[in-house]
Amino acid sequence: MSSSVIDFIATEARFGAHNYEPIGVVLSRGEGVWVWDTEGNRYLDCLSAYSAVSQGHCHPKILAAMVEQAHRLTLTSRAFHNDQLALFYEEIAALTGSHKVLPMNSGAEAVESAIKSVRKWGYEVKGVPDGAAEIIVCANNFHGRTLGIVGFSTDPETRTHFGPFAPGFKIIPFGDAAALEEAITPNTVAFLVEPIQGEAGVVIPPAGYFTKVRELCTANNVMLVLDEIQTGLGRTGKLLAEQHEGIEADVTLLGKALSGGFYPVSAVLSNNDVLGTLRPGQHGSTFGGNPLACAVARAAMRVLVEEGMIENAARQGARFLEGLKDIRANTIREVRGRGLMLAVELHPEAGRARRYCEALQGKGILAKDTHEQTIRIAPPLVITSDQVDWALERLATTLTQDFS
Known part of the structure; x- marks a missing residue:
């Protein structure tokens, strides 16, 4: 992390109530399915602010x-x-x-x-x-x-x-x-x-x-x-x-x-x-x-x-779910989803889901863990097939990664 990123995070920790535990990225801009951090790195947003940004950032x-x-x-x-x-x-x-x-x-x-x-x-x-x-x-x-x-x-x-x-x-x-x-x-x-x-x-x-x-x-x-x-x-x-x-x-x-x-x-x-x-x-x-x-x-x-976002959610959600189910990784206990509301639940022995989310950040994807073992995936409804496939490649690499 650059000194400016560390400063942002340290200032939050100094003045803010500690009722969240964010991933270590400081975002400054968004467009469609993408967000950029203060250092110019681009990420595919797979949380969509807990589905609030369904129409894409800054529509x-x-x-x-x-x-x-x-x-x-x-x-x-x-x-x-x-x-x-x-x-x-x-x-x-x-x-x-x-x-x-x-x-x-x-x-x-x-x-x-x-x-x-x-x-x-x-x-x-x-x-x-x-x-x-x-x-x-x-x-x-x-x-x-x-x-x-x-x-x-x-x-x-x-x-x-x-x-x-x-x-x-x-x-x-x-x-x-x-x-x-x-x-x-x-x-x-x-x-x-x-x-x-x-x-x-x-x-x-x-x-x-x-x-x-x-x-x-x-x-x-x-x-x-x-x-x-x-x-x-x-x-x-x-x-x-x-x-x-x-x-x-x-x-x-x-x-x-x-x-x-x-x-x-x-x-x-x-x-x-x-x-x-x-x-x-x-x-x-x-x-x-x-x-x-x-x-x-x-x-x-x-x-x-x-703009047909509901229909797109059905199409891309089915593509995403099928792609997640095709990932052969010993870490995965179950894949669930409907539309673009998806989750990968890990086996307990795979460790906390948060470390996989942090690894995904390094590959250009922002996702969020929940209940220790589950990675939630919920990109904006404007996501394309190419972007789904791009995400699946990185998810497959991360979920088969050896963290030992």
Whole structure:
């Protein structure tokens, strides 16, 4: 590392809270699937800011929409109307088939908003006794970092010394429809679940799982809340991951790619029953639904569709997955993926996945480890076949490398 890179990293360590452990690279520029560090080295981004940069770094049409709106009006708060919010509502509802939209900023805010909304629905519509509402979640979930959310996490790293936590959550195994059926009671208001568990290592449920989940939720008048903050907007090769099993959630949570990486934008999408319970003053956000966010999100959704990124994710994801499965390496325990949401899980004896990510950095690829043994691979949806093949060559070399 050059002295300037070391200085950047040392300054971060001196002044910043140590709540992240980044790979030792300092990035300064991005375009499409590529990013460059402060020394001019180029890397293929295989994380996409946890799927937030699905449309590629600094997409020119999203950038243009942001600059134009920034010159006109950035923030009014929801105390007043603005000329972008209604258009955002109309366009996201048309794209996703939703009836009601609640705009927020971060993914965690969308999750918290959904929890509040389904509880309110449970008390005012379903008739659950006050204070008794239950929400079912899955083990190894990741829905954000707020206090409410980490209270129902099963990851000790996210929970330790942050309590006491709010009650009202039941935890069941992911992918087990029988466990869901057993957990439901008359006080159950919702089942909150990721279609694919991303942070847990791209864990895909068995085929037919969500079809059965949908049946159980409908039969028991339970709101199915799908956290599509990572999986949504094309990442899995469909607009929404729920489409792989032909179901519809009652509440869908979007974020990350909703702004193409330019600005924090999230949304709770639902039916009239759930979001219709909210009244003025009961929930809000100063920045939620601001005109700059809406203009950016409108452009981000538009390029996703107009430039065929969802279809490209399906094609290139299949190519990438097949190529990863063809790598013959004793280090690999399993390869998983859907669309461009992929993972390589290593055998424990191969050592920590982080050292493989650090080796990939030396070959021009930035990827991220999770849960010690798994390398996540999630490039922008604009990746080409040639770029997939280029990445596969370097992954194959790295995964067969002897670190002893």
